[in-house]
Amino acid sequence: MIGVATLFGLSTLMTRNIDEVYVGSYEFARVVLLTIATFGILGTEQSILYFAGRLEAKNQTNELRLVYFKMLKIIWICSVTVLVVSLIIPESFLISVGIKENLLNVLKKCLLILPFYSTTILNTETIRAYNKVILSEWFRNIFKYIPIITGTVLIIFEVVKVGTLLDWYLYGFILLAVISFLVLLILMNKNSKEHISAITSKEIFKVSYPMAISSFYTYLLMTIDIFLLAQFFNLHYTAYYAIAMKIMSILSMVIVGVNINYAPKIAVNYENKDFELLNRNLKEAAKTIAFLNFVIGLILLLGGKFFLSFFGENYTEALPAYNILIVTQMIVSLFGMVPMYMNMTGKQQIFHKIMGFAVLVNIICNVVLIPKFNMVGAAISYAVTVLFWNILVTYFSFKTDKVYLTLWK
Template structure:
């Protein structure tokens, strides 16, 4: 029962807060998309989507996998009241990502004419890529700060930043801009400005919420362990000596697996941009945005579940970890099912909200929705692997998924356009989740997706 399981109560409370912000944030995101498509058309929507691809590639490299690493270690050491460790890890991660992301930003800015000409075969994309490149550094810092707050269990602050902040500001600015000026550069420019503003707010919230007032001292220099099975550290009066090498040894596998996961999200858009028109990209990107509603509950539950996975694993409590994972998966299933049914039945009508030309994407939307439904009901398998020290396995699965996705997209997009891209994404999502789910079963001794009524021993927070 919920009353007897404090971890489930915390999961529901945290997920409820995140869900509320996610709903509002998605609402503003759809307002932004509708304003864009209704006033600028499918072509500009496609340009905007391709610009976001460039942004994502830049930020993936720029953050060096530090977003997942900072979440994992802030959650672990904050739960042990090791504020010194949290503070030092945070500062060193910031010092690592700033020069790298700045170099990436400058590189993309000056190489944008070559990227647009030789890669996408669309010279007019160059200036859009330059605008979005300016936002890479603030966006990387925004992500690091957001995940740091998440590790502290500051769920309201994290949920606002990650789920709502940028879309909220961008939709308001885009709406206001329509009364002043209408230019094809406006949507990308507004999104870049929104990233700057939210980055500043993320720093303010981090320094406000992280109180470095721990009375805990440290006995001798420590290094990060890549395995959370042995979290015991001794204490004394010397500061932690955490080398950049130690941090990178943990973050690099997370960079690879995390970046591969993000790459999977825009491989199809990128290959569509190479072979097809910007209008096709625009229609497909709207279908992707709509299908993501199915995994709304997965995204919101992961906000609180991911740091809890790290806590359970640090304590050696596999039983408790499996229990909370199963509870969260049941919630995801029952909340995703009605959304899945609605999107499949009313796909054409929903797409027409963005313009009459968008209804041609209904088959793609149905396939994408099915793939996301499988993704949702498989549970938080990716986070479980990363929070329990099996990031190398996750990396290998993601690499195989990327290869499968690229091959399918290259084979199918030239002939089947957006429907080929959607089919490739659906197959990849199913492969990725089933293989990770099997590995999690081997680690924890049971499947995450289970309707078994067995209740494990009650946990105390």
């Protein structure tokens, strides 16, 4: 709840005091960074939980430290490689394929900060892997917003220029990467023993990269509509729709929160072939997600106009799209631990193929619907896509493992 309050406190502070163009740039950068980070993080933020569960099942948790450092080396190599490749590509080429110059400047800043952002995300989930769930949640939902909250307040009081808003968000990850790394060193020193890890960098890469592809597709689904709204219309609509998505993300945060906390258990159950306990944990997770999301979802639906107007009167233009997004996420909550189950049970290859097909469906829907229906078109495209891949994964999981991911049997 503190994380939700922080997120929406920041959004309210920004939308009520800062021009929509700057808010739109920040929202655009946020979703773009999520997407390009998949090439830097390479799925390690999920695979660290997979390996933690696997090592726990074998009573080899001391190896987690070495696994982390191998992952850290991988993400820095990948992040720097992405940055170097981006510097080689001529700006004129990117502009020629349709990327606006102002959006290109935002993209360049995101690429520069990628190594530190990737490190922060990996560190946050590694802290969780060491069973420091609350501390991990503080990093994931609260600490990462402190730099931009600071910047927003300084802008409001005219201490710094409004054009620095994006910099406060991006460069804050340098500080977060350092602090989270120091926290991990303390945790590792408490659990340190001399040993040699049997898990190689090659194995880490083999497990992680399909997760990275799936994550990339997932973030693309969150980015394509934002990008096309900015391309077909302007950053004002990007800001309006992004706020609707952000309110909907309360429901997504419930799903992600439950998924992440059950992930190590699912990995242990599957590794031990304890399918009875596996089904029990999956059912428990599904009930928790469905109950919380239906209660919260009804509140968000009934108070939709009020919640949007809270960010500014113009933001109510997103109400029709907002309603579609909330209802969709309530339905999705009935599918339980769909993505996490695939990643925790060695089905990463299958999952990323399903997600790749879902992205293709999403692109077609967005290209057809956004020019005609603006934000509503984006919301419909999201609904069609997310329901499509959830249904497909649920069916596949039952056919292969006879497990019930949904609330019902």
